[in-house]
Amino acid sequence: MIVQIKNIVPILQAKWLANHSETTIETISIDSRSLQNGSNTLFFALVGPNNDGHDYISALIEEGVQNFVVTYIPQNLENKSNFFVVEDTLKSLQLFAAYYRNLYHFPIIGVTGSNGKTIVKEWLNFLLSPDFNIIRSPKSYNSQVGVPLSVLAINEKHNFGIFEAGISTRNEMEKLEKIIQPTIGILTNIGSAHDEGFSNIGEKIKEKLKLFKNVSVLIYNKNKTIDSFLNPTINTFSWSCTDHHADVFIVTKSILDKTILKIKIQNNNFEIKIPFRDDASIENAIHCMMVMLYLEYDYKTIETRMELLFPVEMRLKLKNGINNTTLIDDSYSSDFQSLKIALDFLESQKQHKKKTLILSDIFQSGLSNEDLYSGVSQLIISNKINRVIGIGETISKYKSKFSNCTTFANTEEFIANLNVLNLNNETILIKGARTFHFEKIVSALEEKTHETVLEINLNAISHNLNFYKAKLKPETKIMVMVKAFGYGNGGFEIAKLLEHHKVSYLGVAFADEGISLKTAGIHLPIMVLNPENTSFEAIIHHHLEPEIYSLKGLKTFLKVAEQKKLYHFPIHIKFDTGMHRLGFEEENIEELISVLKENKSVTVKSILSHMATSDDIKHRDFAISQIDLFDKFSSKLMNELQIKPIRHILNTSGISNFPEAQYDMVRLGIGLYGVSNDVEEQKYLENVGTLKSIISQIRTIDAGESVGYGRRFIAEKTTKIATIPIGYADGISRLWGNGLGFVTINDQKATIVGSICMDMLMVDVSEIICKEGDQVIIFGESPTVTFMAEQLQTIPYEILTSVSQRVKRVFYRE
Missing domain, CATH: 3.90.190.20 (Mur ligase, C-terminal domain)
Incomplete structure (x- = not known):
């Protein structure tokens, strides 16, 4: 992309305040953290619920960025760069992308649906790339921001495009249609994703179909529901495995790990073979085949290329x-x-x-x-x-x-x-x-390492963080708890992501957790919530910040601080307002004030307390009494010491249930990892951790034979048993065995039979088509850790933090 900066003013509908009027634009950016920003970058200062791109303009100017699309010019920056002042920076980004798209006139496929968009896009790229120079959405860039960024990557050498369009609520698709302007449409599977954004399935279908209002053809799986919403003026090319009125009728037949598709189109018949058996992959493959048929590929080419399809790794x-x-x-x-x-x-x-x-x-x-x-x-x-x-x-x-x-x-x-x-x-x-x-x-x-892994979805962590951020006032800071190895999910990697998101603080339980993060290169301030007196020297050495909850602890820390000649070292004062675990009580406040007054070795960086019942509406009165006590104690300390520290009392549940008590900061814990005590709130959180293993061996036993220690399972009929290499040494409770728990294999439940062993468990797979080496889900989407906790009469925290360190953590981003 090379665009003269003076030519984009009418495109953006902007007021132009130029400092370098002859500049050209070669790249577009919305991320201030990217190292790819430079003098020929046009930076769009997007504004979200918790992030404002305008806040980073000063730093970007220092890095050499000269061109900014803004809704206002930050103070003291008026003459330091080129500014395009607009009403809405996201709208201007979309306008610019739509203008840019209009410069090119080659076929473009627009793909939407609830599931399969990215896979269809990647497979089409593979199938068509021998014949076209294709531009496509990178990864899953299908949002209101992702689509324009994808389209803006087109250059003059491209002659075919494939772009995804994803929506989560009403009135979004029309904007994406203007940017993509597809000539060929594909409607993939319509499922339950983002149902909460629509009042019913019909409303969702109508919204998705807006992408196709100007296409030459729409490719879709024919069914009565979709047909009832289709504009009769749209030219369609349909397929079906059940409706003979479709343009292409298909019969499927599974053979080993492959599927034979018998195709009937007009008066012609042919077969292709694809290397998949699951319904989702079959449907996605058929959509791709339909595109090849529409583009008039010969049957032999279709057959040859389709057999080479492969699992798409989107992470x-x-x-x-x-x-x-x-x-x-x-x-x-x-x-x-x-x-x-x-x-x-x-x-x-x-x-x-x-x-x-x-x-x-x-x-x-x-x-x-x-x-x-x-x-x-x-x-x-x-x-x-x-x-x-x-x-x-x-x-x-x-x-x-x-x-x-x-x-x-x-x-x-x-x-x-x-x-x-x-x-x-x-x-x-x-x-x-x-x-x-x-x-x-x-x-x-x-x-x-061992074949059992805990996969951590970093996108889900970002989503959950932003979900809770949206509940906060713009000025409220956020501390994220990464204690207990990030609730079992991994410490440093999550801390690094949170640092990238610029949270205010990290919280750990003990000094060694904080030392590990600092040693690994984390620069965020880290609060140690349960510091032992013997760890104070190490805390100081590694620039950690201790929570002080007793007079004994305070005096011990002050003694060490004086020996090291510290000046205003940050500490955090904790009050006990009803949890009765740790913290200063009312009777200690006068002496606390006396000790801290005129002391120059330390400074009170924050004042905090911990709520005992923020998640239980039955104890709301008690929770409010804690908040009132906290306000009373903290106000007294602040007034007597003439200080204005950060105050915080809310945990994850408190963020949702007591928004009036946000004070200056909140502490986000289990919610970041996708677990809420509120059933409705849980619907909006994304699963973070998926514990996976494989089938080590499959055997068939006869009626009367037993499985595992103590013969606690005896088969009543011929039974197929699969052994999974994970056990209680990996963190799976022995109580989860003997028919109570299950794992998921090929999207089906497999009941755990017999006792869970140290390194293995066994499941009944009599009704499941599977083989040795197949993937096994221990927990994740099904079963969830919340469900497991309910069955085991414990809490999700225990399930997550029990996963052994010997289980490899794999972090990924979609």
């Missing part, structure tokens, strides 16, 4: 590597736009100062190789990558464009030379096109 995964390395696994795609996203993820999750990129040849950029690799070089420089390892014949030819670069002709050559590359103590982004089979590189570099 960036963070893994532990050998030699103290951290791996970011993006080993299934290599295009310019997704490289930008992956490099931003690398910066937000880097765990070592040294950053390495392993990159294959890049396909379908729409640019000449010279321009493409020059652009890649600039990305690498701006992201401060220390070393580049290129794999492929093309990138090897452009090795000179990269500093500290080693290249190999293919993946096998790289693996053969792995020992001499000296990969250690670094964060490694592994990004390659599927044909290079970079999963082999991940396998070679990944730390070998």
